[in-house]
Amino acid sequence: HPHNLKCVTHNLRRMFCAWDFFSKGRHGQTDFCYTTNELSPPVCFKTKEKRVEIPVPQRSSIVSITTNSISGTATKEYEIHKKEISFVPHTPHILSLTPDFSTSTLNLKWNDNGSVFPYGLDAFWQIQILRKEATEKVAQITYYSKLTHEDTILSWNWTSDMPLECTSHYVKIRCYINITQFVGPKDWSDWSPVEMIPGKDTEPHGSGVYPQDTVVAVGSDVTICCIHEEGQQIQRMTYGPETYPMIHLSSRSSAIRVLNASASDASGTNVVCILSEYEMDGTVLFVGYAPDTPQDLTCETANFLEIKCTWKPGRPSGLYGKRGTKYSLFERLSGKNVLCKVNEMNRDRICSFPVLADQKTYDFILNISNPIGQVQSSLLVDLTQRVHPKTPEKLTVSGNSSTSVHLHWFINGSFAEIRLLCQIEIVSGHSEQKMYNVTMWGREFSTYTAQLNMLHPYTKYQFRVRCLAADHFWKWSDWSKTEEHTTSEA
Amino acid sequence: MAAADSPSAALRRRDLCSRGIRLAGKMRSDVIDLLDAYVERQGLDASASVAVFEGVPVAAAEHWDEQTGTQRLLENLSAYRAFRSLLAQMLEEQREQLGEADAPLGQALAAVLLQVSAFTYHLEELLQLVSPGPPSEEGPGPPLPSHLSLFERKLRGLGVLRELAQWAVRSARDLRQLNKSSPGSSSAPSPAESP
Numbered sequence: 001h002p003h004n005l006k007c008v009t010h011n012l013r014r015m016f017c018a019w020d021f022f023s024k025g026r027h028g029q030t031d032f033c034y035t036t037n038e039l040s041p042p043v044c045f046k047t048k049e050k051r052v053e054i055p056v057p058q059r060s061s062i063v064s065i066t067t068n069s070i071s072g073t074a075t076k077e078y079e080i081h082k083k084e085i086s087f088v089p090h091t092p093h094i095l096s097l098t099p100d101f102s103t104s105t106l107n108l109k110w111n112d113n114g115s116v117f118p119y120g121l122d123a124f125w126q127i128q129i130l131r132k133e134a135t136e137k138v139a140q141i142t143y144y145s146k147l148t149h150e151d152t153i154l155s156w157n158w159t160s161d162m163p164l165e166c167t168s169h170y171v172k173i174r175c176y177i178n179i180t181q182f183v184g185p186k187d188w189s190d191w192s193p194v195e196m197i198p199g200k201d202t203e204p205h206g207s208g209v210y211p212q213d214t215v216v217a218v219g220s221d222v223t224i225c226c227i228h229e230e231g232q233q234i235q236r237m238t239y240g241p242e243t244y245p246m247i248h249l250s251s252r253s254s255a256i257r258v259l260n261a262s263a264s265d266a267s268g269t270n271v272v273c274i275l276s277e278y279e280m281d282g283t284v285l286f287v288g289y290a291p292d293t294p295q296d297l298t299c300e301t302a303n304f305l306e307i308k309c310t311w312k313p314g315r316p317s318g319l320y321g322k323r324g325t326k327y328s329l330f331e332r333l334s335g336k337n338v339l340c341k342v343n344e345m346n347r348d349r350i351c352s353f354p355v356l357a358d359q360k361t362y363d364f365i366l367n368i369s370n371p372i373g374q375v376q377s378s379l380l381v382d383l384t385q386r387v388h389p390k391t392p393e394k395l396t397v398s399g400n401s402s403t404s405v406h407l408h409w410f411i412n413g414s415f416a417e418i419r420l421l422c423q424i425e426i427v428s429g430h431s432e433q434k435m436y437n438v439t440m441w442g443r444e445f446s447t448y449t450a451q452l453n454m455l456h457p458y459t460k461y462q463f464r465v466r467c468l469a470a471d472h473f474w475k476w477s478d479w480s481k482t483e484e485h486t487t488s489e490a
Numbered sequence: 491m492a493a494a495d496s497p498s499a500a501l502r503r504r505d506l507c508s509r510g511i512r513l514a515g516k517m518r519s520d521v522i523d524l525l526d527a528y529v530e531r532q533g534l535d536a537s538a539s540v541a542v543f544e545g546v547p548v549a550a551a552e553h554w555d556e557q558t559g560t561q562r563l564l565e566n567l568s569a570y571r572a573f574r575s576l577l578a579q580m581l582e583e584q585r586e587q588l589g590e591a592d593a594p595l596g597q598a599l600a601a602v603l604l605q606v607s608a609f610t611y612h613l614e615e616l617l618q619l620v621s622p623g624p625p626s627e628e629g630p631g632p633p634l635p636s637h638l639s640l641f642e643r644k645l646r647g648l649g650v651l652r653e654l655a656q657w658a659v660r661s662a663r664d665l666r667q668l669n670k671s672s673p674g675s676s677s678a679p680s681p682a683e684s685p
Binding site for chain 2: 209212265266267269270271277279281282283284321322323324343345
């Protein structure tokens with residue numbers, strides 16, 4: 001007799017029914033009949049299999065199985081209720097498994113076969129990552145998606161805790177679809193066939209220490225592996241001055257795990273894999289900080305030709321050379337971007353940006369980045385309010401009057417847009433000091449003049465001058481050099 | 491020796507040999523200092539044994555005592571030309587990898603490069619005296635294999651400095667040997683041999 005009849009549907013429309021026979025002997029053809037509802041006549045056909053595919057009934061289906069064997073004919077009839085039919089989704093298939101060795105990331109793509117199901121069902125995808133010939137599970141993740149009654153390619157990334165070169169990685173996936181209106185038991189699909197990304201330890205002459213010359217953030221946990229030829233033995237693996245316990249990955253690959261890595265020296269921390277007295281391999285790990293948020297960002301111009309932005313860098317990143325911090329100044333209104341050449345050894349950072357024709361306001365974004373991270377700082381500047389003139393030069397004093405003189409000085413810069421306030425310090429021989437302010441229209445790379453009256457005859461005076469923007473006080477220039485002059489006798 | 495020595499040429503040669511010996515002695519002590527700093531700054535193990543990298547001239551010489559003066563000078567010249575380009579590569583890499591971060595090591599490297607260049611010029615001058623027409627410059631020197639990882643470059647740098655220190659000793663011995671074999675010479679002081 002046939003027994004143990006079980007029916008499973010993968011798509012809610014058709015189902016596979018399978019049965020067993022009590023006796024083990026040879027069985028001839030089987031006559032299989034089924035009904036899909038109470039009104040319709042049974043549909044019959046012959047089969048040699050112990051499994052048939054028939055429609056899923058609306059409520060229940062009457063099934064009769066007649067088997068013919070040498071010991072005679074036996075018929076068994078079943079009524080299969082809908083709630084006895086199991087729902088198991090089709091086994092998913094991985095479309096692609098793509099490694100990104102630079103980021104130790106695997107990208108998985110698969111088709112959700114959503115067209116088979118009504119819109120809006122919840123689907124759960126269990127993804128397993130394995131190593132060691134797919135015997136050791138290193139990660140199991142459940143990914144959720146909604147079916148859209150269309151076939152959708154789903155994509156998912158996984159970042160390994162060790163470089164993908166270290167050993168082969170295997171991935172498989174299965175799914176569970178939550179069909180609330182389906183009354184029968186629901187189960188996970190079978191696992192998909194396994195997909196593999198081979199490690200360097202499978203390559204005939206693959207060897208090396210990985211990751212190669214990489215940068216990580218302080219505090220990271222890092223796995224570093226050493227791959228060697230078949231038959232070789234690793235004596236020890238050191239990280240900086242310390243020997244670390246080794247983790248066996250395969251016959252040609254072992255790793256060490258560094259926890260909470262501390263900042264490395266400028267030349268990086270060496271990871272050395274000692275294979276014998278004369279044979280070693282290694283890599284260099286650079287452990288540093290992401291750039292710190294710049295402090296006190298200010299921008300000013302000394303000559304209306306160039307804008308100088310300065311800031312305090314905050315904590316050093318500990319990364320140098322080509323891994324060092326990169327700076328760029330972006331001006332939103334003009335869209336101009338300038339790369340800054342910054343000397344990491346200076347206490348303050350400086351970046352220059354050209355003054356643009358007919359532009360008074362500047363909306364700066366200072367971008368600071370290194371291999372670990374990026375920060376920004378912004379500043380809106382009205383240039384006429386951020387003038388810090390250069391030191392007045394070539395101060396000369398002229399005049400042969402006994403009570404007045406003319407002062408002349410040059411300021412390197414293009415100040416035609418603003419008024420300048422210049423302050424003249426007058427020190428006479430009796431160490432009496434006076435300040436005299438004079439305001440004038442700025443000019444292009446020009447010499448400026450001021451006349452001082454009511455001086456004492458036949459008196460030795462020392463003069464010096466400094467200037468700033470008259471309408472928006474920002475910073476005085478430095479004082480010019482002092483110039484001496486003695487007024488003539490009365 | 492190819493050309494018969496006139497008294498002034500012999501005098502000039504002895505002078506160049508003596509000065510060369512002193513140059514080699516100074517260079518050796520500076521290279522040793524640089525080596526210590528390099529090992530410390532690059533986080534290397536001073537006792538590590540380093541395989542010989544392609545392009546790094548090896549100081550050990552078979553049949554050293556059978557070499558002629560010209561052969562000695564030619565081998566020295568070829569070695570120091572190679573070291574000049576190897577050190578220049580190391581300096582370039584230092585700047586690329588560290589920027590301004592380790593200026594002292596960069597300066598020490600540049601100082602030794604200067605000495606190697608001076609010593610190379612000195613050898614060319616001496617070779618001109620001993621055997622007219624020194625070989626033309628042998629091109630840019632050993633290219634740095636681009637596939638070397640950072641760790642391999644560190645080891646290579648260690649190998650270069652170790653070998654250069656050996657060469658400084660050998661050069662002093664070669665020049666002393668050259669001095670002995672020049673007419674009317676008396677053996678010059680040998681700072682390099684002091685322990």
